[in-house]
Amino acid sequence: MKKAQIETCGCNIIHEDVIERVRSEMPQEETLYDVADLFKVLGDSTRVKILYALLQEEMCVCDIAALLGMNQSAISHQLRVLKQARLVKFKKEGKVVYYSLDDEHVKNIFQQGFEHLAHK
Amino acid sequence: MKKAQIETCGCNIIHEDVIERVRSEMPQEETLYDVADLFKVLGDSTRVKILYALLQEEMCVCDIAALLGMNQSAISHQLRVLKQARLVKFKKEGKVVYYSLDDEHVKNIFQQGFEHLAHK
DNA sequence: TGAATATATGAACATGTATTCATATGTTAT
DNA sequence: ATAACATATGAATACATGTTCATATATTCA
Numbered sequence: 001m002k003k004a005q006i007e008t009c010g011c012n013i014i015h016e017d018v019i020e021r022v023r024s025e026m027p028q029e030e031t032l033y034d035v036a037d038l039f040k041v042l043g044d045s046t047r048v049k050i051l052y053a054l055l056q057e058e059m060c061v062c063d064i065a066a067l068l069g070m071n072q073s074a075i076s077h078q079l080r081v082l083k084q085a086r087l088v089k090f091k092k093e094g095k096v097v098y099y100s101l102d103d104e105h106v107k108n109i110f111q112q113g114f115e116h117l118a119h120k
Numbered sequence: 121m122k123k124a125q126i127e128t129c130g131c132n133i134i135h136e137d138v139i140e141r142v143r144s145e146m147p148q149e150e151t152l153y154d155v156a157d158l159f160k161v162l163g164d165s166t167r168v169k170i171l172y173a174l175l176q177e178e179m180c181v182c183d184i185a186a187l188l189g190m191n192q193s194a195i196s197h198q199l200r201v202l203k204q205a206r207l208v209k210f211k212k213e214g215k216v217v218y219y220s221l222d223d224e225h226v227k228n229i230f231q232q233g234f235e236h237l238a239h240k
Numbered sequence: 241t242g243a244a245t246a247t248a249t250g251a252a253c254a255t256g257t258a259t260t261c262a263t264a265t266g267t268t269a270t
Numbered sequence: 271a272t273a274a275c276a277t278a279t280g281a282a283t284a285c286a287t288g289t290t291c292a293t294a295t296a297t298t299c300a
Contacts, residue, residue, distance in 0.1 A: 043160030
């Protein structure tokens with residue numbers, strides 16, 4: 001005979017106690033979405049390159065484009081994404097806009113990322 | 121009169137010295153792609169939830185599906201992605217497969233992520 | 241052996257996203 | 271005012287990716 005099934009998951013419940021314990025420790029949905037969104041921003045090689053470059057020193061859009069061998073528009077679009085995620089900030093000097101890191105955590109996050117990769 | 125332009129970026133070079141200094145400090149292309157790929161894996165809310173759950177204790181596929189209110193197939197697909205990224209490992213006990221974290225760095229990376237979000 | 245069940249996997253579909261192109265905006269210098 | 275130029279932005283396109291559905295695989299138990 002069949003036991004009760006959770007509608008959505010398509011299988012019988014195996015460890016109800018585990019599920020309840022873990023559920024009680026889970027952060028709010030929104031928090032988890034926010035972290036995921038942050039990592040989504042870090043999950044593109046162009047943006048990683050930009051951030052890594054800005055880790056060294058501030059640069060203008062044109063410098064970044066030249067450094068990465070990409071056109072200005074692509075860089076500008078990506079800088080907007082990074083700006084929205086509060087990962088970079090900018091200052092304007094005449095026509096030129098200089099971008100720099102907005103948060104030291106980027107360095108630590110990259111550090112941990114590299115360590116994980118080395119950990120194979 | 122026009123100065124030389126980098127073919128790709130569509131603008132004149134402004135700070136050639138900066139570009140060269142930064143370029144000399146950039147890691148290998150492949151390394152940067154690998155970090156981006158790692159963060160790409162972390163950049164999905166379902167996978168974030170799974171990892172956060174496994175941060176508490178090991179769970180079988182069915183438990184995870186029930187916890188997140190998703191079907192078994194979706195979870196299984198995502199676990200494969202996490203496995204490929206060496207973020208989770210598994211042990212088989214009969215029909216049941218128990219997943220757990222493969223690397224302590226996940227905790228630190230999440231930690232830094234949360235701190236960045238708080239830093240607004 | 242056959243039924244039940246836990247997990248894995250391939251294909252299809254829908255959605256999201258990075259880049260390019262064309263063009264707009266704003267600043268400097270003539 | 272006009273030209274040159276650095277940057278921003280909207281639309282279009284191409285590609286990647288998450289979920290679902292159907293089904294396969296593997297294990298346990300009667």
